[in-house]
Amino acid sequence: MEMNKKKFRVFDIVIVFAVIILAVGIYYKFFVLGNAAQSSGDVQTVPVSFTVEIEERRQYIVDSLQEGDIVYLSQNTDEEDTVDGTKLVSEDEKIFGTITDVTATPAKQAIVHDDGTVTEGTMQDRYDIQITIACEGQITDGIVQVNDYNLMVNKSFAFLTKYLGTSGKICSITASES
Numbered sequence: 513m514e515m516n517k518k519k520f521r522v523f524d525i526v527i528v529f530a531v532i533i534l535a536v537g538i539y540y541k542f543f544v545l546g547n548a549a550q551s552s553g554d555v556q557t558v559p560v561s562f563t564v565e566i567e568e569r570r571q572y573i574v575d576s577l578q579e580g581d582i583v584y585l586s587q588n589t590d591e592e593d594t595v596d597g598t599k600l601v602s603e604d605e606k607i608f609g610t611i612t613d614v615t616a617t618p619a620k621q622a623i624v625h626d627d628g629t630v631t632e633g634t635m636q637d638r639y640d641i642q643i644t645i646a647c648e649g650q651i652t653d654g655i656v657q658v659n660d661y662n663l664m665v666n667k668s669f670a671f672l673t674k675y676l677g678t679s680g681k682i683c684s685i686t687a688s689e690s
Contacts, residue, residue: 560649560656560687561612564669566641566680567619574616574639576676581611583645585661586670586677606659608671609647616641642683645671649687656687 566573585608619638623631649658656663663685670679 557648557650558688559646560609560658560663560685561644561646562656562663562685563642563644563683564671564680565683566643566678568635568638569641569678570637571639573676573678574614574641577611577614577641577643577673579611579614581673583608583611583647584672585659586672586679608659608661609645611643611673612646613644614641615643641680643680651687656685 616639619635619640620632621635623633647658649656663682665682665685667682668679669682
């Protein structure tokens with residue numbers, strides 16, 4: 513009767529060592545680092561105010577943006593229930609903030625003359641609009657976040673109100689850290 517003796521080889525030691533390292537790494541990632549992230553979960557909300565510039569829009573857009581209007585974050589969807597690819601407000605949308613100021617100025621355009629000179633002229637029936645939106649957000653590592661949306665200067669911001677869906681560029685952000 514011959515018994516098959518199993519030999520413990522170097523390859524087996526490497527496999528066992530790799531499995532142990534993998535188990536320790538998984539434990540560290542999900543339990544140690546996960547708890548650290550949750551313990552810093554005492555994130556406080558701070559008042560955030562930011563200005564969005566909407567360029568070259570018609571008068572009806574200016575009239576549709578009023579102080580006190582609730583702003584919802586836009587979501588791109590399929591063609592149904594959209595205007596220019598912007599989803600219209602539905603009952604389950606999350607409130608993003610409130611419009612606190614609306615300023616409209618006639619839109620400007622560069623005009624090139626026959627002699628090669630360039631002057632600035634006013635566009636007929638077009639307006640540059642600046643709206644200020646107030647909301648509550650968090651500041652983490654210098655990044656302002658509102659409803660999991662990172663606010664950054666010069667970032668395009670598509671939004672909705674009760675009557676309007678449009679987009680503009682974020683010009684300024686004011687947030688007070690505690």
